[in-house]
Amino acid sequence: MSARQILVAVILMTANAWEPARAGDTSFAKSGLAAIYSYKGGKTASGEAANPANLTAAHRSLPFGTMVRVINSKNGRSVVVRINDCGPFGRSRVIDVTPAAARELGFSGLVTVNLEVVDR
Numbered sequence: 485m486s487a488r489q490i491l492v493a494v495i496l497m498t499a500n501a502w503e504p505a506r507a508g509d510t511s512f513a514k515s516g517l518a519a520i521y522s523y524k525g526g527k528t529a530s531g532e533a534a535n536p537a538n539l540t541a542a543h544r545s546l547p548f549g550t551m552v553r554v555i556n557s558k559n560g561r562s563v564v565v566r567i568n569d570c571g572p573f574g575r576s577r578v579i580d581v582t583p584a585a586a587r588e589l590g591f592s593g594l595v596t597v598n599l600e601v602v603d604r
Contacts, residue, residue: 516578518554518597520586521571528569539563539588542571542580551603554581556589557596563588564602 521542523534530548546552546567555562565585572580579599586592 514578515557515596515598517576517594518579518581518586518589518591519572519574519577519594520583520592521580522583523569529571530568532568534569536583538582539565539585540568540582541565541585542569543567543578544570544572546601547604549604550601552579553600553602554579554585554589555598555600556591557598559590561588561590 522536524536526534528534528540528542541552541554543550543552548568550567551564552567553562553564563581563585565581569580572578577594579597581589589595589597
C-alpha cells in the first residue's frame with residue numbers, strides 16, 4: 485500500500501469523528517484532562533459574556549449549546565456544563581471548565597475526566 489492510500493484510508497476511517505455528537509450517543513464518550521479557565525469580563529467564542537460563576541466550558545469540536553456531563557475520574561463527582569467557547573488549546577486537554585464547574589467537580593489544576601453528551 486502506498487503512503488497516499490494509507491493516508492486516504494486513515495482520513496476515511498476518522499471521518500465520523502467530525503460529526504456532531506447527539507444526546508445519549510455513547511460513541512462520543514471521551515476521557516482526558518480537564519483544566520480550569522476564566523475570561524471574566526471578556527466574551528466567549530459564542531459571543532456571550534464570560535462568567536466564571538456559570539457552569540460552562542470550552543470544547544474543540546462540540547457545537548455551542550451542547551450540554552455535557554463532566555465526571556471527575558478521581559472522586560466520581562459530576563456536573564453538567566454548557567459548551568459556549570472554543571478550546572482548549574493545549575493538546576493534552578479535552579475540555580476547559582469554569583471555576584464554578586471545577587468547584588462542583590472538586591478539583592483545582594488538572595484532573596482526568598470522562599465526558600458524556602447529555603443534550604444538544
